[in-house]
Amino acid sequence: MKVFGVTGWKNSGKTGLMERLVAEITARGYSVSTVKHAHHAFDIDHPGRDSYRHREAGAREVILASRKRVAHMTELRGDPEPELADLLPRLGPCDLVLVEGYKNARHPKVECFRAEARHKLIAPGDETIRAVAADCAVDTAVPVFVLDDTGAIADFILDETGLAPRG
Template identity: 70%
Template sequence: MRLYGVTGWKNAGKTTLMERLVAEITGRGFSVSTVKHAHHAFDVDQPGRDSYRHRTAGAREVLVASHARVALMQELRGAPEPPLSDLLARLSPVDLVLVEGYKREGHPKVEAFRAGTGNPLIARDDPTIRAVATDTPLDLDRPVFGLDDIPAIADFILREVGL
């Protein structure tokens, strides 16, 4: 499975970069799936919905299916968070999986970096970061792209994964 990450600190533009890369790469005819890491408890379900009621009643898994989509929610109920490799194994085959977050994993990544956040650049100390997408000039030993140069970033990622 071809895998590439987008990483960076909070408010660096990771989600916007992911969204724009998915649109750009799927627009070129490639199939893309995404994995997003969250550092907080999150809920994709809505209170009052049947699936929410099933889950809060104690179900470990709730699968909701319709003609338009399938969603599987799994409650860990105190079990450890599954590693990225286990999550990737659950995905259907696609041309490329883009991963948001998981900055400590060993897959190749592009770092989203905004100077105004005041956070340090991760790339200087992390060889898994192969390029940086930024809003400020940087002097680095790897490619630096403008945050809005989505076609060039997509070209770089596709070359890196052999597509």
């Protein structure tokens, strides 16, 4: 399992690039899983639903399964937020894990950058950033891609991870 990240500040285009990369790389025949870091609380079930009621009753873990999907929820109940390295072993086998967020984790990343977001570039101070995907010219020592050039960014990630081209 290879790991490569997409990072950047809020409104930099991370989620859009992730979505396009998953579609592009899976269309090339690779299996892709994703991990998304959220800075806020979230729910994948809703009040009144059975799984919600299980969690509210105190269950530490709940698995919700159907013919279409499986969701595994873990309530931290005061435990610290897990690190990326703790989450990766929970994934099933795949060719590539694309990670959105986790700026401070040590895996290789491409940084998304949009001029209108008005944030500083992360790349100059972070050796885990291997490239920048931007909607404007940026001055950095790593390769720079046009933010919407999904094919070129996918080529770069597959090359960086050592995954051989597949048609």
